[in-house]
Amino acid sequence: MKRRTLVGGITAAAAAAVAPSTAAPRRVGMSDVDRLRHRFAEIIASDHRHGGQLGIEHQAAALADEALNLQNAGSATQRVRSSLYACAASFRSSAMWAAIDGRRYDDARRHMREAQALAEMSGDQAIKFRIWSHAGTMYRHMGRPADALAANDVARGLHITRSDPMFASLGLARQAAILGTAQDRTGTRRAFDQAHDAMYRADPDQYRPVWMLAFYDEAELHSLALSAYLSLGDYPTAEFHAHRCLSALRPYMVRSRAIATTRLAHAQLAQGEADAATATAMKIPADAATQHPRVSRMLQEFGAALRATAPGSPTVQTWTEHVAAWRTKA
Template sequence: MDTTRNEALEAWMEEHGHSSNSLARAANSALERITGKLGKYDGRMVRDWRSGRVRWPNAATRRALEDVTGLAAVDLGFVPRGQPSSTAPPSQEDPMHRRTLVTGVITAAVAAAAPGTTAPRRIGMTDVQRLQDKFTAVIASDHRHGGQLGIEQRAVALAEEAINLQNAGSATQRVRSNLYATAASFRSSAMWAAIDGRRFNEAIGHMREAQTLVELSGDQAIKFRIWSHAGSLYRHTGRPADALAANDVARHLHITRRDPMFASLGMARQMAIQGVAHDYGSLRRSFDQAQDAMGRAEPGAYRPVWMTAFYDEAELHSLALTAYLAVGDWSTAEYHAHRCLAALRSHMVRSRAIATSRLAHAQLAQGDADTATHTAMNVPAEAATQHARVSRMLQEFGAALRATAPGSASARTWIEHTAAWRATA
């Protein structure tokens, strides 16, 4: 059997920075967009295409590759059945040379027709990666500061930068899909910053923009994030039925079956919504299911940066803490608070302030004003004065302390402590 290497495909992969595994993932996603069913390509299959062992993939594979590359199968070096490679059809003969020649002719014609103009810029994966590096920085800033208007505005500006890049030049379908996914990622971060800062009207606007962009991208991971955040938005605004419906969209995406870590996060957030809905009987079962799915997730598997940066055992206990506080099970809430704080990674500054504030509430509700006050005083002044969600929780803590222990030493200590915060704000 003739196994002449597919140099055209190899050249395209090198030009666009694809390994065998990354092209397999892109083809899987493309097939899911086309057919609704995730593909099962892997690096071995791509190596078969490159080596020439597979000269003419099946129709679905050809359609997926054409979707990824924007090129016909014959232009990617594949040879139709019954056609010997030594006598390839005209469109197959030296496809790299043919495309280079055609491109040169078109460029010359355009230049002749419009003197002084230049060829359109070619947008590639390096442009996408540059934006994704900025997305990583937005995620890091969110976990340190959280809820700040500046984070929201920065994310919106970067989303617009990604969209503007769509119109800045020519690009393959793969690049365009990634640009839409990146823009959706930034909008979802703007949405979360607005939720975290209790700017709910703004959050709704970001949510709608993000939902449109993600449909253009076909990216399941960021679609999960957006709908999961939508569930959190409705939970924070006291709409548990809508929250459950939105979170169900996230939980029923294919990615939750492919990666149990997504299934775990979806169930953990459902638990928090069940708390707001006062569905006490479901909380333990939801926690166990989320924990079981997390245990089944493959360690070290590729996941998007927004997922790896925050979702772990600490976040699972944080969501359980939220749920049990909502239903008034103070001792169980305190248990999850301690588990959360013990497992939190050092960069989770915002999350530590929130968990500490919630722990203080749980302790105070059990009648231990002294311990609760000491716990609340451990919240950093920056979070207490500049993070809207933390500030509100501590204001509610102070009101509850004055109501349950008026005139006590703890109440006086808390008043003095918050006065010092306001003086430095």
């Protein structure tokens, strides 16, 4: 109810911004931009807690429209107008990511096209990187590694990756995950090593946008390596990266913890450790297990693999009862 009220209020405010008025045009300034940036930080925080939710996608899209409506709400400097386009692109990129995380790929592509156009009008290199990097991740999840590499290469080719090694590191880490999907073992290892080196060359005091500061760190680097080595079928290495990821995750990274824990369970099960894998999977909170599309799908795959590995065992019975309890709590 609160989310519907919020989105409805945003829509009403946007409509009011473009309604005819006899009053003198207002001056749109950086205070308006700062307000939108604060809302963007709230979207980022909500994504890390919940991830993939339709409500986050719709809220981000509505805020992108609000940022665009301000372009027509009054006079503004070129700096303010560029910043408003960057805000709109940022919100669209978050809507795109929520759709990717929720496996709503048609919606994600629609948000991507709008975000790319807005980012071009803004001239903001960081948001261009985010959109193209997300596109690479989207195609990786869709099982299209060639398209994923092409999109990620656009992100990695931007000037910002040369001026800030942290952006170079993220591009390389995502390249490693894509190369894992493509079964390129040597390329995966090389890209991960380069991503690690770039991260530790980065100046910790250099300015970076809130979306980058909120998620990219050593934990995310190991999360992407975990994904890559799972795809390659190198389960001991995947398990190593899973433990490193989970030990480094910041407390608010609830969605990321659920995903890494699920992947750890898969890595353990693939090594024949059915009991340990089941105990790991049972640590995932009920809301993530039942409401996050990516986690739910991976847990369904885990259950199928467990039944194939240990049919009729007490471990399978324990897992079946636990899944039923999750559904009761949801």
